[in-house]
Amino acid sequence: MSETRPEEILSPEANVQTIAAEPVLEVIIPSGPTGARDQDEEWCEVRHDGEVKRIRFHDYAEVFSIPGLYERLFYEELACDSPRTVCSLLGQALRDENVPAGELQVLDLGAGNGMVGEELAQLGADSIVGVDIIEEAAAATERDRPGIYEDYKVLDLTDVGDEDRRELRAREFNCLTTVAALGFGDIPPEAFATAYELVADDGWVAFNIKEDFVSPDGDSTGFSEVIRGAFEEGALELAADHRYQHRLAADGEPIHYVAMIARKRGELSLAA
Ligand SMILES: C[S@@+](CC[C@H](N)C(=O)[O-])C[C@H]1O[C@@H](n2cnc3c(N)ncnc32)[C@H](O)[C@@H]1O
Known part of the structure; x- marks a missing residue:
């Protein structure tokens, strides 16, 4: 009896797809001084599709435009695990308050x-x-x-049109998540509010x-006052x-x- 060799099972198209499905993605994080003074100035070099580009870590438009780069850079190279950490907390x-995750909007x-959406779905959030x-x-x-x-x-939640606001209100959210996105020129206190x-x-x-x-001394984003104020005034209750x-x-x-996981007990006031 003659044996069937693997290449006889695969169609020619299947062979082409197997090869084409693996574009090279190489991330090089410079080991010496980079001139970056803060987290949002850090950069790396990325080799993708035969091109080498310098990409700032916080240039999310660039990072997301290369498939797999966000996970590769932040999760594999820089050991981030924040979506899982926040969602498991x-x-x-x-569970401590006997609230089913299936109630979460x-x-x-x-x-x-x-x-984060993926973690919330695993938790069992309704929507x-x-x-x-x-x-x-x-x-x-x-x-x-x-x-x-x-x-x-x-x-841009600092400038929401009436229709978007109406649509969002109609969702009747009972949970807000925001992970790795506050401060650093990302989400300002006004959008969070x-x-x-x-x-x-x-x-x-x-x-x-x-x-x-969230420390009074190290903050230049305005979040320290907003968040500390919310806890002090009882708008947020820490869980x-x-x-x-x-x-x-x-x-x-x-x-x-x-x-931080908290319950909303009142409205947030933004510092003047
Ligand atoms: C580090 S990523 C975090 C993404 C996701 N939460 C996670 O943990 O994987 C920061 C995200 O915040 C978004 N972002 C920055 N400023 C924003 C703003 N003012 N309003 C809404 N999203 C903003 C960025 O576009 C980016 O997608």
Whole structure:
């Protein structure tokens, strides 16, 4: 009896697809001084499709436009695990208060390419809507995690039109998540406040933030006053918090964030 060799089973098209499905993606993080003074100035070199580009870590439009780069850079090279950290802390807080995750109607602010949405779906959230300020994030979510969000809006929450506001209100959110997106020229306090306003009273607010941004001395973003004020005035009631290594910096030093899970008990006031 003659044996069938593997190449006789595969059609010629299947062979072509196997080869074409593996474009080269190489990430080089410079080991010496880069001139980057802060987290949002760090950069790397990326080789993709025969081209080498210097990309700033926080240039999310560029990062999301290359398939797999976000996960490769932040999760594999820089050991980030924040979506899982924040969502598992949220899951624990829900269990502590006997609230089924299946009741959650979530607004995920700064949704990126859907890693937080994926964690929320695993938790069992009923509905998840993503908002991000750049089209490239919405396109990357469609490419990388289609179907995770019930809706995904590209919006600037500091300047929302009436129709978008009406649509978002109609969702009756009872949970806001925002992960790895507050401060650093990303989400400003005003956009966070708009999202917060869309959450029902007693709803859940789950976020992480660089520890310096919630300390009175190290903050230049305005979040320290807003968040500390919200806890002091009782607008937010803390359910759980956790200081942890958010990721490594380009030089290998740990960057610490605080994950916080809180209940909304009142409106947020922005500092004057
Ligand atoms: C580091 S990514 C985090 C993505 C996702 N939350 C995660 O943890 O994987 C930061 C995201 O915040 C988005 N972003 C920045 N400024 C924003 C703003 N003002 N409003 C909404 N999204 C914003 C960026 O476009 C980017 O997708």
